Amino acid sequence: MKAHVQVAVIGGGVVGCSVLYHLTKLGWADVCLIERSELTSGSTWHAAGGFHTLNADPNMAALQGYTIKLYKELEAISGLTCGLHHVGGITLADSPERMDFIKAARAMHRHMGLDTQIITPEEIKKLSPIVNTEGILGGLYDPLDGHLDPSGTTHAYAKAAQIQGAEIYLRNPVSDLTQRPDGSWDVTTKNGMIHAEHVVNAGGLWARELGEMVGVFLPLHPMEHQYLITDDLPQVFTRDEELPHIMDPSGESYLRQEGKGLVIGIYEQDCDPWALDGTRWDFGHELLDNKLDRIGDSLEFAFKRFPCLETAGIKSIVNGPFTFAPDGNPLVGPVPGLQNYWSCCAVMAGFSQGGGVGLSLAEWMVHGETSRDVFAMDVARYGNYCTKAYTRNKVRENYQKRFSISYPNEELPAGRPLNTTPVYSIWQQQRAVFGQGYGMEHVNYFAPEGEPLLETPSFRRSNAFSAIGKECHAVRTSVGINEVHNFGKYLVTGKGARAWLDGVMAGKLPQLGRITLSPMLSPSGKLMGDFTISHITEHEYQLTASFGAQDLHMRWFEQYLPVPDVVLKNISMSRIGFQIAGPKARDLLALCTRFDVSHSAMPFLSVRKMEVGQCDAIVQRVSYTGDLGYEIYVPAEQQVSLYHTLANAGVAFDLKPFGMRAMMSLRLEKSFGSWMREYKPDYTPMETGMDRFMDYHKDADYIGKAAALAELAQPPKRKLVSFMVDVIDADVVADEPIWKDGNVVGFVTSGGYAHFCKQSVALGFVPTDMITEGAAFEIEILGEMCSARLFSEPLFDPQSRRMQG
Numbered sequence: 001m002k003a004h005v006q007v008a009v010i011g012g013g014v015v016g017c018s019v020l021y022h023l024t025k026l027g028w029a030d031v032c033l034i035e036r037s038e039l040t041s042g043s044t045w046h047a048a049g050g051f052h053t054l055n056a057d058p059n060m061a062a063l064q065g066y067t068i069k070l071y072k073e074l075e076a077i078s079g080l081t082c083g084l085h086h087v088g089g090i091t092l093a094d095s096p097e098r099m100d101f102i103k104a105a106r107a108m109h110r111h112m113g114l115d116t117q118i119i120t121p122e123e124i125k126k127l128s129p130i131v132n133t134e135g136i137l138g139g140l141y142d143p144l145d146g147h148l149d150p151s152g153t154t155h156a157y158a159k160a161a162q163i164q165g166a167e168i169y170l171r172n173p174v175s176d177l178t179q180r181p182d183g184s185w186d187v188t189t190k191n192g193m194i195h196a197e198h199v200v201n202a203g204g205l206w207a208r209e210l211g212e213m214v215g216v217f218l219p220l221h222p223m224e225h226q227y228l229i230t231d232d233l234p235q236v237f238t239r240d241e242e243l244p245h246i247m248d249p250s251g252e253s254y255l256r257q258e259g260k261g262l263v264i265g266i267y268e269q270d271c272d273p274w275a276l277d278g279t280r281w282d283f284g285h286e287l288l289d290n291k292l293d294r295i296g297d298s299l300e301f302a303f304k305r306f307p308c309l310e311t312a313g314i315k316s317i318v319n320g321p322f323t324f325a326p327d328g329n330p331l332v333g334p335v336p337g338l339q340n341y342w343s344c345c346a347v348m349a350g351f352s353q354g355g356g357v358g359l360s361l362a363e364w365m366v367h368g369e370t371s372r373d374v375f376a377m378d379v380a381r382y383g384n385y386c387t388k389a390y391t392r393n394k395v396r397e398n399y400q401k402r403f404s405i406s407y408p409n410e411e412l413p414a415g416r417p418l419n420t421t422p423v424y425s426i427w428q429q430q431r432a433v434f435g436q437g438y439g440m441e442h443v444n445y446f447a448p449e450g451e452p453l454l455e456t457p458s459f460r461r462s463n464a465f466s467a468i469g470k471e472c473h474a475v476r477t478s479v480g481i482n483e484v485h486n487f488g489k490y491l492v493t494g495k496g497a498r499a500w501l502d503g504v505m506a507g508k509l510p511q512l513g514r515i516t517l518s519p520m521l522s523p524s525g526k527l528m529g530d531f532t533i534s535h536i537t538e539h540e541y542q543l544t545a546s547f548g549a550q551d552l553h554m555r556w557f558e559q560y561l562p563v564p565d566v567v568l569k570n571i572s573m574s575r576i577g578f579q580i581a582g583p584k585a586r587d588l589l590a591l592c593t594r595f596d597v598s599h600s601a602m603p604f605l606s607v608r609k610m611e612v613g614q615c616d617a618i619v620q621r622v623s624y625t626g627d628l629g630y631e632i633y634v635p636a637e638q639q640v641s642l643y644h645t646l647a648n649a650g651v652a653f654d655l656k657p658f659g660m661r662a663m664m665s666l667r668l669e670k671s672f673g674s675w676m677r678e679y680k681p682d683y684t685p686m687e688t689g690m691d692r693f694m695d696y697h698k699d700a701d702y703i704g705k706a707a708a709l710a711e712l713a714q715p716p717k718r719k720l721v722s723f724m725v726d727v728i729d730a731d732v733v734a735d736e737p738i739w740k741d742g743n744v745v746g747f748v749t750s751g752g753y754a755h756f757c758k759q760s761v762a763l764g765f766v767p768t769d770m771i772t773e774g775a776a777f778e779i780e781i782l783g784e785m786c787s788a789r790l791f792s793e794p795l796f797d798p799q800s801r802r803m804q805g
């Protein structure tokens with residue numbers, strides 16, 4: 001065993017072995033894997049071995065595609081077989097909603113280059129005669145689906161890594177991790193100490209325990225999962241070809257051929273989180289007791305869908321645990337708050353995702369960033385709001401919904417409410433319908449009297465449509481009020497604050513009392529954030545960005561700290577308040593303060609400290625609605641007082657509350673982008689139009705400067721543009737393909753209905769040479785080709801007189 005390594009990967013499941021392989025692939029050979037027992041000793045050995053590309057996030061789906069294509073490479077390098085069966089797979093749809101779901105997935109796959117197809121019940125029957133297609137409307141066929149040998153594949157990763165220089169230490173549990181002052185780790189193992197510059201937690205079923213060793217809770221939980229293997233069946237062994245996989249969402253089951261019989265696995269509603277208080281260290285190659293009573297209903301359903309199962313003998317039953325994060329995606333990347341400690345766990349589909357996960361983590365470690373945006377699986381997408389119980393509730397819900405339709409407007413109920421602001425009950429009294437982001441409740445819209453306090457999940461326009469329209473109208477014609485709690489906010493203070501910010505932000509910094517908007521870039525020139533920077537007092541700046549990116553941004557900032565005379569604080573939860581927006585917003589504010597808020601005293605993009613009502617407020621004249629607007633921030637404990645001040649004065653202007661749905665509709669009328677839709681680490685300033693906020697040639701050597709200047713010299717081949725779309729009852733959501741002359745030429749980032757302008761709008765990327773005013777395109781929405789016309793002037797107030805006047 002080596003005494004010193006560059007990286008110690010802890011855990012020899014499929015994920016740890018993939019990380020090890022990819023580190024060597026990218027050129028880091030001084031790496032080792034430490035395994036408690038034998039390779040595959042956690043969830044890996046009893047996996048059903050299925051793989052597929054379907055994922056709601058396009059980058060995750062692409063990484064799954066990478067994983068599947070990698071197996072041939074592994075076989076070639078290692079000389080071992082992965083036991084591949086590329087048999088294809090069909091996801092069944094037995095209702096119009098499920099047809100919408102698979103059509104939306106198919107559309108997303110088009111711009112990703114994945115060759116899936118919508119097929120008819122007859123085609124399903126032809127591909128898989130064991131399916132009873134009664135009630136089936138169609139299916140999504142994916143030729144890449146298949147299955148493999150979990151143990152063979154894990155060993156192929158391991159052997160390939162060893163061939164490329166890695167070492168593997170088996171039967172050697174890690175019992176402690178101690179950090180040295182330089183950030184490296186002393187890894188205590190049964191067979192002695194290893195000094196490692198970096199450690200990777202690939203502990204699978206024990207990832208929680210490996211987190212606890214360094215004082216962090218990783219939001220994941222193991223769930224029990226069962227599959228059955230049948231005896232040989234004539235419907236199977238009389239065929240020349242292997243049957244394709246069948247995913248039957250209504251039956252919560254997946255089914256595939258195993259030898260001359262079948263395997264059927266069930267994601268049952270009556271499911272069980274496993275090992276509530278931690279995974280036993282001596283849990284070995286064990287299976288859990290069968291719990292067939294729990295899957296009785298699902299099996300009955302399966303007997304109807306696959307009649308040959310009814311009389312099949314059961315050869316064996318597998319009940320094993322594996323881990324999930326609250327949203328079912330992995331937890332990958334540098335763990336916020338720790339140095340050189342990397343997470344690579346909660347991988348619930350190791351054979352679909354393991355390759356992509358290993359590649360991404362290795363890129364992150366070796367190059368400092370990943371080649372594509374991986375926020376969907378970044379460990380930093382969760383914050384410390386994720387308690388153990390909340391995680392468990394969400395994981396259970398995720399398991400239950402594994403095969404449910406995910407609607408774009410759906411708000412999942414488990415574990416809610418968790419975090420609320422002081423005005424939560426005031427909104428409740430006003431019939432608020434809430435959503436949740438990063439653990440925090442926010443109002444989506446206000447349901448009119450007599451309507452349900454629930455938005456119908458749908459791919460089409462929902463029951464909330466007209467209520468949202470009325471909220472937009474109230475803003476545009478008088479004044480509306482909305483909470484600003486769900487922004488991430490950071491206070492940067494100290495004599496060194498300005499110089500530090502100048503190096504971190506790529507835009508111009510504001511003068512005292514002013515606000516600027518600024519991109520934050522990665523070294524390769526990708527967008528890491530879109531910030532509002534407010535210069536409040538001489539050495540005091542407030543940064544505002546996406547609420548859900550708090551851990552991402554704090555982790556990023558901390559990479560560039562400490563610096564003398566700079567203090568950074570996350571104040572997202574302590575400084576909250578409201579925005580007021582609309583033509584009467586200034587009149588309303590003037591009634592609530594003795595401070596001069598006239599245009600000359602407080603122009604667009606200015607910030608002032610003032611008392612509003614009885615509250616100590618920071619007031620920013622900015623607007624995401626595209627209207628005259630102010631954001632008023634106060635200490636959290638004064639939020640209710642501020643509300644009453646604004647609400648009482650607002651009576652004179654018929655002040656109306658509005659929710660996030662209305663805000664997102666209003667921003668479309670100005671073609672304003674939003675974080676993780678139009679702006680994310682996949683895109684650059686010039687691609688997204690964020691170049692207008694860049695200060696390319698400033699003196700500071702800001703992060704990403706060289707890449708930004710290179711882009712300036714060689715403009716990008718694609719750009720973000722807006723479209724007016726002719727639709728019937730379904731607007732774009734995201735990832736729909738954009739067509740021109742029969743070819744897919746781009747993709748949608750977001751959109752929806754711009755209620756005040758009465759226009760369905762889409763934002764998306766197309767090749768730069770196709771961008772001309774009024775150019776005709778088509779956007780595929782739920783399988784329908786919708787005409788789309790490119791436009792460049794905002795639909796509402798193109799001269800920005802309202803916002804800036």
Ligand SMILES: Cc1cc2nc3c(=O)[nH]c(=O)nc-3n(C[C@H](O)[C@H](O)[C@H](O)COP(=O)(O)OP(=O)(O)OC[C@H]3O[C@@H](n4cnc5c(N)ncnc54)[C@H](O)[C@@H]3O)c2cc1C
Pocket residue numbers: 010011012013014015016034035036037038039040041042043044045046047048049050051172173174175202203204205206207210225226227318319320321322344345346347348349350351352353
């Ligand atoms: C019944 C069932 C069916 C499944 N079917 C599929 C399927 O069809 N397709 C699919 O893609 N996925 C499937 N899965 C999920 C799949 O098994 C997991 O995604 C995958 O195994 C996760 O691998 P891992 O490497 O992250 O974790 P694990 O396999 O749990 O590996 C973790 C490893 O870390 C080691 N370790 C932990 N702590 C220490 C320590 N302190 N010191 C040293 N070593 C340590 C453990 O011994 C273990 O070997 C299934 C799971 C189950 C339970």
